[in-house]
Amino acid sequence: MTTRPRRTTYRHGNLKSEALAIAYRLVADAGHEALSMRQVADAVGVAHRSLYNHFEDREALLDAVATEAYERLAAILAETQTSDDYVAQYVRFALAHRTIYGLMVSRPHGTMKNSPSLQAAVHKVITEAMRIFCGDIEAPSERRRAVMKIYILLYGGISLYGAGILDLPSETALIAELSAMSAKM
Known part of the structure; x- marks a missing residue:
């Protein structure tokens, strides 16, 4: 450099x-x-x-980078209309920006209260998931659980695919599998 x-x-x-x-x-x-x-x-x-x-320090700079990335992802997800589209856009973002996604998921949720802008950006992504996956769910605890299931599925699938553990031939195949799984939730 x-x-x-x-x-x-x-x-x-x-x-x-x-x-x-x-x-x-x-x-x-x-x-x-x-x-x-x-x-x-x-x-x-x-x-x-x-x-x-x-x-303040390196961690604050990394939080700022993660905030920017979550803002970008939220903007992409705001355009989605279906669960399949949400899954596809989320996976495409994560795979196209692997190192950025790695940073995003490395930020500890428990310390986000120290970074209100990061917390707000993460909540924008969560709000989009709620819009798509929680339309008919009333109870806050059930909405939270539904979003957690989706993110566990997406993070797990992306992580396993990235590590070469999943026997899927392409990003398209990964998206199809994750979309099929998310439809059963």
Whole structure:
């Protein structure tokens, strides 16, 4: 990776936005495990300490990248009209953006209260699942259970397929299997 030359002026412009865009790209390219604040700062062309004015730490930067990814996924899912379409769009997103999806599912739910924007973005995705899969379910506990079943099915299927464990010839076959399973829930 090439780095930008260091800036000669103090003002950067929208450092937070640019750092987030670069971090998103770096995670997409190589995964979130190796991402560092210094790596992002070098790519932006600022001292790594400058990023701490916008992101408390590496985890906050990763939360911001995950937030962006959940927002993108929610926008895609908002266009779906059927459970089959929801499953297809979700799976296509996860497989087309494997390292980003890996980051998304790595964010611990219990700590999301510390990141309201991430929590809101995740809830947008959940709201879309409720719209598609919970139309006739009244009880909140049953709605929650229905959404959990769908996400367990999707996450499990995507994980097993990605690891080469499922004997399916293509993404299309995976989508068909998961759609058939979701219809029986």
